Structure formats: structure tokens, C-alpha cells
Amino acid sequence: MPLAIKPLIDLADTDRDLQTYIYARSHLERQIDTARSVVDQHQKSIEQKNNELEILASECKEVRNNIQMQEELISRLDGQVPKIRNEKEFAASKNQLEEARKILGMMEDKMLNLDLKKEDLEKEIETIKSQFDESNSEFQRETSGLLKKQEQAEKKIAKLQPRRTRLLKKVPQKIKRFYERCQDSGISTPICAIQDRSCSGCHTVLLPQLVNELMANANSHKNCPNCSRILYFPETEEK
Ligand SMILES: [Zn+2]
Numbered sequence: 001m002p003l004a005i006k007p008l009i010d011l012a013d014t015d016r017d018l019q020t021y022i023y024a025r026s027h028l029e030r031q032i033d034t035a036r037s038v039v040d041q042h043q044k045s046i047e048q049k050n051n052e053l054e055i056l057a058s059e060c061k062e063v064r065n066n067i068q069m070q071e072e073l074i075s076r077l078d079g080q081v082p083k084i085r086n087e088k089e090f091a092a093s094k095n096q097l098e099e100a101r102k103i104l105g106m107m108e109d110k111m112l113n114l115d116l117k118k119e120d121l122e123k124e125i126e127t128i129k130s131q132f133d134e135s136n137s138e139f140q141r142e143t144s145g146l147l148k149k150q151e152q153a154e155k156k157i158a159k160l161q162p163r164r165t166r167l168l169k170k171v172p173q174k175i176k177r178f179y180e181r182c183q184d185s186g187i188s189t190p191i192c193a194i195q196d197r198s199c200s201g202c203h204t205v206l207l208p209q210l211v212n213e214l215m216a217n218a219n220s221h222k223n224c225p226n227c228s229r230i231l232y233f234p235e236t237e238e239k
Contacts, residue, residue, distance in 0.1 A: 005219050005232050007170040011179070012191035014167055018160040019188050025153040032143050032150065039139050042132035049125045056121060060114045063107060070104045175230065182229070191221075193234040202227035 182190035192201040204226040214233040
């Protein structure tokens with residue numbers, strides 16, 4: 001016949017393992033995050049520069065359109081020259097053409113500036129991209145072990161969590177409530193074994209009477225007088 005205390009011990013063991021893996025997981029997460037921060041920084045600055053490039057490209061497009069329109073205006077003005085009939089019209093046409101060519105020149109200067117800026121920005125992006133690739137492969141190298149460990153912890157947690165739920169259903173309601181109250185208030189091991197005649201949760205030395213009572217009946221449990229954890233007598237302690 002299985003011991004009534006057995007589900008409680010199993011639950012305590014499962015919880016202890018679960019906590020170990022949960023702690024390991026968050027520790028690994030922090031380590032991985034730290035290693036990733038350099039890569040993230042490069043990634044972010046690539047995105048930023050690409051946005052700048054996009055803005056610059058649309059500016060270039062606008063200026064190019066304006067240049068085209070200006071060139072069309074000039075060729076229209078040029079086409080009107082043979083139809084000129086007098087000095088006055090000739091002077092007016094000359095002025096218009098000069099003015100249009102001057103504006104075109106300014107637009108072309110602007111275009112040149114934008115092209116240079118674009119070129120610089122593209123070079124900068126290339127540099128950041130190679131820095132990103134470098135830091136990324138370094139990150140992969142550094143963290144491949146950590147990522148594997150994280151994956152293992154994740155798998156263990158996925159197995160232990162449903163096991164915990166299953167075990168918790170097996171214990172009496174009263175103990176279950178006590179158990180949950182303890183964990184809510186930060187006691188992660190509400191059930192613990194007697195070790196060296198002490199509570200293994202708070203390390204208080206227990207009265208011989210209590211130890212003897214639990215030793216005599218392996219199927220029973222009592223609360224620790226100091227921390228009120230549920231105490232049981234482990235089989236190995238008898239030897
Ligand atoms: Zn205790």
C-alpha cells in the first residue's frame with residue numbers, strides 16, 4: 001500500500017527541481033540578453049540609417065523630377081526662339097532662358113550634394129552591417145552552449161509543471177491550501193525532510209520527541225515548530 005506521505009514528498013521533490021530549472025532559465029536568459037545587446041545595438045543603428053536613406057532617396061526623387069520639369073521648360077523656351085520677331089521679344093526670351101538655366105544649375109548642385117550624402121550613408125550602412133555580422137557570429141559562438149542549456153531547462157520545466165499540477169491534486173485539500181499559502185508568501189519548499197535531526201528548511205534542531213514520532217510512523221507528517229513547514233522523515237535517515 002502506498003504511503004499517504006508519498007504524494008507530498010513527490011510534490012516537494014518536483015517543486016524543488018522545478019525551481020532549480022526556473023532559476024537556471026532566468027539566469028541563462030540574462031546571460032544571453034547581455035551577449036545579445038551588442039548585436040541589438042548594431043541592428044538598431046542599421047534600421048535608423050536605413051530610415052535616413054529612405055528619406056534621402058525620396059528627396060532625390062523629388063529633385064530629379066524638378067530637374068526634368070526645368071529641362072522641359074528650357075527646351076520649350078528654346079523652341080520659341082526661331083519665332084521671335086523683334087528685339088524686345090528677343091531680350092525677354094533671353095532673360096527667361098537665363099533665369100531658367102540658373103535655377104536648373106542650382107537644382108543640379110542640390111542633386112549632386114544629395115548624391116554625395118547618399119553615397120556616404122550607404123558606405124556607413126555597409127560598415128555597420130559588417131559589424132553586425134561580426135558581432136552576430138560572435139554572439140552565436142558565445143551563446144550556443146547557453147542556448148542549448150536554455151532549451152534543456154525549458155524542456156524540463158515543460159515536463160515538471162504538469163507533473164506538479166497532477167501531484168497537487170493528489171494531496172488533501174488542507175495540505176494543498178497550506179502549500180499554496182507558503183509558496184505565495186515566498187517559502188518555495190513548504191514540505192521538507194528531517195536532516196540530522198533538524199528541519200532542512202530552516203535548520204532548526206528539532207525536539208527528539210518529534211523526530212522519534214515521525215521516525216516511528218513514516219507515513220505521518222508534522223509541522224516544524226519554527227517555520228511551520230511540513231516535516232517528514234526520509235527513508236534514508238533511518239540508517
Ligand atoms: Zn523549519
